[in-house]
Structures are given as C-alpha cells and as structure tokens.
Amino acid sequence: MSVAFENGALVDAVAFARDALVADGETPGEHLGARAEGEYAATHYFAAQVPGYRGWQWCVVVAGAPDSAELTVSETVLLPGDGALLAPEWVPWVDRVAPGDLGPGDLLAAPVDDPRLVPGQIDTLDIDPIDADQVGQVSAEIGLGRKRLLSFDGRADAAQRWYDGEFGPDSAMARNARHSCGTCGFYLPIAGALHGAFGVCANELAADGRAVSAEYGCGAHSDVRPAAGNGSPAYDAFDDGAVEIVTLPAAPAADGAAGA
The missing domain is CATH 3.10.450 (Nuclear Transport Factor 2; Chain: A,)
Known part of the structure; x- marks a missing residue:
C-alpha cells in the first residue's frame, strides 16, 4: 500500500x-x-x-x-452540485424557431430534406384537373418556375394549421357569426388544391389579408344589412317621445288613518 x-x-x-x-x-x-x-x-x-x-x-x-x-x-x-442552476437541455435551432421569430434581414432556410417541399418537376397534384388550361409543373421541367414546391404533406400541414387556427371554423369569432366566409363578397378563394377550403379576406375591417377558412365567419360579412333607423345593427332606436305619460289617482287612505 x-x-x-x-x-x-x-x-x-x-x-x-x-x-x-x-x-x-x-x-x-x-x-x-x-x-x-x-x-x-x-x-x-x-x-x-x-x-x-x-x-x-x-x-x-x-x-x-x-x-x-x-x-x-x-x-x-x-x-x-445538488440544486445547481443548470442550463436547459440543448435544442437544435430548427426546433426552437417559432412563428413570429423571423425579423427584418433574418435568413431562415428550409432543410434540404424538408418533407413539406419537393423538387419543382414533381407533380404535386396542386392543379385542378378540371381546368384544361392548367398544365401541372411542366414549366419546371424545362428550367422555368420555382425550384421547390409544396408537397402533399406540406399542403396538408398548412391546411390543418389554418383550419385549427384563429381564422378557422372553431374560433370564437366564427362560432358567433351568422354567415360564413365562403358566401362573403370580400372572400378571395386561393388557387390550387386548397381552392375550395380557403381564401383571403379582402375586408380591411375584418381579417384583411389573412388566409381564412371558407367556414370561418365574422360580423363584417357582405350580407350583413345595415340597421333600420339610427339604432345599432342589432336593435332599432327607442323613441321615448312616443311614450304616453299617465298620472294615476292617489291611493285611498287606510281605515285607521281615516279614523284618526
């Protein structure tokens, strides 16, 4: 030893x-x-x-x-040691970035193997087959157009996110609306495979410039009628000058009071 x-x-x-x-x-x-x-x-x-x-x-x-x-x-x-102040578990930046983090001048590149995107020459089925004037992705095959396009999964993710979000049918605004966006004159349907489900609101007093579900709705729908008279959209004005004031006779005195 x-x-x-x-x-x-x-x-x-x-x-x-x-x-x-x-x-x-x-x-x-x-x-x-x-x-x-x-x-x-x-x-x-x-x-x-x-x-x-x-x-x-x-x-x-x-x-x-x-x-x-x-x-x-x-x-x-x-x-x-015990109870030491430790740094949080490290998370890759791609998993830390959240909506709203991107600022002016920032660069945010999509991963090369991003499942939301596919090469431009792949037919993503984003073109309405009924429209004979549309030719799906041919321009990319001859070197024109965008290099990458939304894949089916990327399109489905966006649709679900919009549907479940602030401008979807389950939001508080939509649940309290009498009309849906799909029937509104301010509704601009988007092109492609999501044409029937989503559009852009063109009403500056509503969800202006936002992607909204066709089932979303608000109180600024183009079919909302103005109120009659000078009242609010929900109630007519109340004219208190049309109320007749009636004077009631005095109540008879009680027996005890008359004897006094």
Whole structure:
C-alpha cells in the first residue's frame, strides 16, 4: 500500500488542492469534503464562487504514487452540485424557431430534406384537373418556375394549421357569426388544391389579408344589412317621445288613518 494513502495525505491535502485552483486563477470557496478514489487518488470538493454558476462546485483530483509521499494534481473541473442552476437541455435551432421569430434581414432556410417541399418537376397534384388550361409543373421541367414546391404533406400541414387556427371554423369569432366566409363578397378563394377550403379576406375591417377558412365567419360579412333607423345593427332606436305619460289617482287612505 502506498505511503501517501497510509498517512492520509491524499484526503488531508485540502490546502494542496485549493492551491491548484488558485494557480489557475480561480477563487474557490469553502471545502465541501474529500473522498478517496481507490488507493492512489482522492477527490476534493470546493464551493464555486463563479457568477452564473449557483450551486456548482470545484472538483480537484489529487493523486499519489506507491511508496512516495509526493502529491500531484490529476485534474480540476467545475461540476454541478445538488440544486445547481443548470442550463436547459440543448435544442437544435430548427426546433426552437417559432412563428413570429423571423425579423427584418433574418435568413431562415428550409432543410434540404424538408418533407413539406419537393423538387419543382414533381407533380404535386396542386392543379385542378378540371381546368384544361392548367398544365401541372411542366414549366419546371424545362428550367422555368420555382425550384421547390409544396408537397402533399406540406399542403396538408398548412391546411390543418389554418383550419385549427384563429381564422378557422372553431374560433370564437366564427362560432358567433351568422354567415360564413365562403358566401362573403370580400372572400378571395386561393388557387390550387386548397381552392375550395380557403381564401383571403379582402375586408380591411375584418381579417384583411389573412388566409381564412371558407367556414370561418365574422360580423363584417357582405350580407350583413345595415340597421333600420339610427339604432345599432342589432336593435332599432327607442323613441321615448312616443311614450304616453299617465298620472294615476292617489291611493285611498287606510281605515285607521281615516279614523284618526
């Protein structure tokens, strides 16, 4: 057995371990304890006084050689202790970006293997087959048009998102509307496969410029009629001048009061 371990020099080498941290330019706090790591090493723990690392501790591994009283430092490292303030689990940026994060001048590239997009020469079935004037994606095959197009999955994802969103049929506005967007004069149907389900609102006082479901609706529908008279859209004006004021005769006095 080593002389260093027999004399407890490894576990008792608190000052030696602290000096190793100070030599690295650190300012260790109180000694939190030491633990023997086999016959020839011990680990010392010190409170870390490092801004932003609350609850962390310095770990210094002190080692000794058999039949020698000389000590060496194997490594120093900063480790989290119980209740330490830890950084949240790292999440790739592509999974962190949320709607509304894109600002002026920012660049946000779609992944090369993005399932929402396919090469421009693939027929995405986005053209209405009834319309004989439309030729699906031929322009891309001869080097014209867009390089990538929405895939079926990408189109389905967008449709579901719009349908479930603020301008879908289940929103509070739509549930309280008497008419749907599909019958509104301000409704501009979009082209392609989503033609029958979505459009763009052209009413500046409603969902102007937004993609809305044909089943969405609001109180600014083109079929809403103006109110009669000067009242609100829901009620006619109330003319209190047409009310006849009637004066009622005084009530007869009670018997007791008449006897008095």
